[in-house]
Amino acid sequence: MTVPHMPVTEDELHAFVDNELPAERRGDVEAWLAAHADEAARVESWRSMAELLHARYDSVADEVVPKRLEIERLAQQPRSWIYGAIAASLVAFIAGGSVGWFAHGAAATPSAFQHFTVDALDAHRLYVVEVRHPVEVAGNERAHLQQWLSKRVGYAIKAPELDGTGLKLVGGRLLPGPEAPAAFFMYESGSGERYTLYTSRATTDTTQMRYASQDKDGALFWADKGIGYVLSGPTDKDRLNQVARLVYDQTEKVGG
Known part of the structure; x- marks a missing residue:
């Protein structure tokens, strides 16, 4: 040969x-x-x-990229939101509390939580299907990735260490957020499951985690000190909560 x-x-x-x-x-x-x-x-x-x-x-994989995820929109002023109908009904779950519906079809003005979570889930669904180009900066450049994203989002940010949950950092990218640029990190398990963390400035504060789902994907949202976070992944709430708690503990310590 x-x-x-x-x-x-x-x-x-x-x-x-x-x-x-x-x-x-x-x-x-x-x-x-x-x-x-x-x-x-x-x-x-x-x-x-x-x-x-x-x-x-x-x-x-073949869905049209939502306009709110077009990178050119980073240069625009914070947008005013008009939602006719949310693509998939989202169920809000407050940890330790009750379950309620966000919206069915044409709803009242969506909350900041909804805006944030819909953006994060859209980004998750768009990029987890990518094999060759899921991120802009690979996980082996963690220091550069953190420095670059911190500068662009306007606050110190670190990619959480999630090895304890079997998740390795794939890398990250910069995205438009509801009110400001967003940092987006992707993690992957040994079996190929992918989780993403989306973080940006937020106009709401709630340290209680809220659950939302869209088709086969789930997300947990929380916000603290003007910074919002959404961890997205498969709809297994227990697993999602395990990973989210580890993220929360680390982001609380660094303050960003």
Whole structure:
């Protein structure tokens, strides 16, 4: 078997998994993988993860990007919100309290909590399906990511350490928020489940966590000292609460 003389790059390996590699290069990459068992195993793990993500999220992968998530809107003044109907009914859950409905169809003016949570869930659903480009800055550049996002959102922010829950930092990106720029972090479990943390300035304060769901995704919202947080992931409330509590403990300590 002939091993290609031209080095195989990381980008080519990802393109190989995504079936985006030029046909004339595919044979070279296959030959290289046949001669590098460790790399072949790594590529196969990517392929398996991609299949899991497609199985779970293909129903939302082709949705139009909501205007509120267009990065150009960061330069605009804080918007006035007009919601005709919320795409999916959201159920509010106050920890230790009662359950109530946010909205059904055309509702009264949505609350700050609703604005914030809808934005966060939309961002979660948009980016968790990405295999090659889920984030702007990778998790192995944590220090740079934290410094950059802190500067853009206007307060000190750190990507929580969630290894204790089996979640590794994938990375993060900058997004428009309801009133100001938002920081967005993505985490991934060994089985491929993804959780995201969305944080920005908030006009409401509530240290009690509120639960919301949209299709197959759940979210917990809380706010403190003018900063709002939404942790999004699968709808398992117990698991979501476990991760959210760890995030809360760390963000409370750093004050951002």
